[in-house]
Amino acid sequence: MTVMTSLASRLRAARLYLCTDAREAQGDLEDFLRAAVAGGVDVVQIRQRGMSRDAELAALEVARSVAAASSTIVAVHESARLAEKFAADMLHLGADEGSARRARRRLHEWALVGRSAHSTDQLDEALADDDVSYVSIGPVHATPVEPDVAPVGLDLVRHAARVAPVADVASKPWFAVGGISADTLDDVLAAGARRVVVVRAITEAADPQAAARALKDRLRQAWADDPALASYALRSAALGL
Template structure:
């Protein structure tokens, strides 16, 4: 599948640093992908292009068997030099068109949204492929997730994919799903886990079940996709 199709079918997005302190990036990501992670974003300050390429190649090798997407958070020029497949920028990250310019032609671009007006701007921005909504643990939190679910129905292919982010844990996932999210982005829920594969699986399973149970999934042709691919 192409990058856009993989993003559209993604449910579990992981943000992590390069695990330089632990020295286990390959093993950690291999476990996370085996547990059900679909997208990983590396964010690590201070990496030069050479080291960044090494980190991304490690992540890409780990992602290959799962057909997962690997991207970065950072400067667009740096992401372009790395030939990253995905770049995420902040809510105040400047022009999306300018951020996209250094990226390769098929690369995915996403942006954070923190207010309803941000969500509206992201939906109207032709240079963006997806956006994140949150943080869910703080105001406006789940109300913003509910808003995104109303204006960008998860399974409507005419709407951009979006991920609830910021405090999504195994404990909070039910509330996030009840608010209408069907894609989530996590960090410490996996990066601090003793067993990242099992931790990912405990998140991936209810996400897959929410896809299967959502009437809109069948209406828009996503029901079969919820059951395909790696075991969840």
């Protein structure tokens, strides 16, 4: 478990969430993650289907070592059992991945649990679940990461912005996900998102640090330009969030 600023506070401060495989083909996981974190990534999830448990744990330990000097959170993908073994600070569950409450029993007291949502019903259910810490909504655009899930477009982002306004500190944090890049980010921001999950926008970049920095700078600007968010950090701190 990482002991720094509270995990809940770090989640609320998060803007840029990276999902990456273990970079086995490139053999550069540690260097890649150092670049991404230096560029401003707030959350890292290792997601690679078919990995052995030992290989996934090793990749997670690399991510944890990189994140240790920053406020970056490391997330485990879907497996509560693996999250327990890793003493994970964050577990991300798929939309149909079982009970968040049962998963939470395997985690430490302060751990965070995320949930994917691909529809308004799934989003509303996740937002109402006290054991879910945050929600990722999408995929906004078609993506090879989730080839079996139809893109939902921007309507679900607009719905999330209505039912869980980012400026309301009582709202659960949510991230838009799916085909988000420097070219598509502005449309997602215009629909009301202020936090995003990216994959290829950083994993396939020639300069991952520069790519992360450009995305993070645009997100920071969106927060700065949004009058409703002017005192968000102060209100969150006052409530101990």
